[in-house]
Amino acid sequence: MRILLTGASSFTGAWFATALVQAGHTVTAPFRGTSGSYEGARGQRVKSLGGLVEPIWGLSFGDERFQDLVASQSFDLFCHHAAEMTDYRSWSFDSLAATAANTRNARPVLERLVEKGCAALIVTGSVFEPFEGLGDPQHRSFNPYGLSKHLSFEVLRLEAERLKLAIGKFVIPNPFGPREEFRFTSFLAREWIAGRVPKVATPAYVRDNIPVSLLTRSYVDFVTRKLAENASLRGTPSGYIEDQGAFAHRVARELAPRLGCPCPVELAVQTDFLEPLVRVNDQRAPQLFPDWSESGAWDDLAAYYKTVFS
Structure with a gap:
């Protein structure tokens, strides 16, 4: 499949991108930064993707260049893994601003993907969200970041269902x-x-807590096989x-x-x-x-x- 994957510079995103390519798929990866602008662990991850993914530098989800990308190329699957995460554990995290960034121009983006033949949307969720995971009878959000992930998914689901675009949600616990x-x-x-x-x-x-290699096995299985069996599937892998x-x-x-x-x-x-x-x-x-x-x-x-x- 031809897969469009956002968030490939993240810890889990780089693992997912590598494994999808190793499974025989072509991955196009938009990056908000420019080539060579990433440092530290993120820089190492981006460097590791060289020669594996098709990088598109300097664009963010929903901006004009992103819309041009999905209007000019055909993708079988869109994996929206990117999300605003700066100071994600802080109570000063702006959940509404993050939601706006995560879903910017979602309607025209998804419309253009569907027009070019995209079959499904996979959204990455978090166990930090309200109504996710087991153990909390009040179904609370961990923090404003968790709330932003929940709101982002609901916006994307609303738009996908309007377009009859299959949507799946893959919920990540605590990877290491x-x-x-x-x-x-x-x-x-x-x-x-x-x-x-x-x-x-x-x-x-x-x-x-789940080893990232096991989480990655779960993700690749979810997006490439199980979604084809049931368009409304949810992935909620568990580790220790x-x-x-x-x-x-x-x-x-x-x-x-x-x-x-x-x-x-x-x-x-x-x-x-x-x-x-x-x-x-x-x-x-x-x-x-x-x-x-x-x-x-x-x-x-x-x-x-x-x-x-x-």
């Missing part, structure tokens, strides 16, 4: 793996390699479901022999419960992909952290 932004597992590995003891501030939260304290100890057990250093963990007494206590997905990905190598994923993660933090 090589070339990630600095997150929980990165924090743990950095402290261990530096000889320090990391302190987990919120060990009581029950979360769904446990509290963050137990997950920290899991990471320690896996990385200690691979990093060659002790990996002690200190668990704080959690007093902040602003987020839902439990929020997880419900499709057990390891059972769906029995050939996925769990040990290989930990090997790759340890090798990456050695390169980054040693």
Whole structure:
């Protein structure tokens, strides 16, 4: 298939783009930045996509050049993975401005895609959204970012259904793996390699941490096979479901022999419960992909952290 994928410079987006190409598909990837403008982990990810995707530099979803792109080329599938994420955990995040950016000119964009023969739209969701995941009877949004993801999907679904464009939603929990932004597992590995003891501030939260290679297997399967079977499908892959304290100890057990250093963990007494206590997905990905190598994923993660933090 010819696939248009936004958000390919992101942690999960780069993994998705690479795997889709390896599966035999042609991926066109619009980038908001220019060639060479990306730095750090994002720059490494963009560089890794060289020779794999068809890059289109300097355009954002819905702008004039983006509309020209979808009017001039034919795509079988549109994967809208990009989203506004700057300071996404901050309560000052502007959910309405983010929604506007995520859905800018959605109507003419989708109309032109349909006119050129596009069969389906896949929107990436987040377990941070209201009404996503299991465990929170109040179905709350984690934060303004989660709200923006929910509102963005509803706008896109409204426009897609008007055009009779098949739409699917792939909900991401908490991915971790090589070339990630600095997150929980990165924090743990950095402290261990530096000889320090990391302190987990919120060990009581029950979360769904999934290796990015397993998440990627789920995504490629979802967008290339299952959507063809049922146009209204939802993908909600799940990885390690446990509290963050137990997950920290899991990471320690896996990385200690691979990093060659002790990996002690200190668990704080959690007093902040602003987020839902439990929020997880419900499709057990390891059972769906029995050939996925769990040990290989930990090997790759340890090798990456050695390169980054040693």
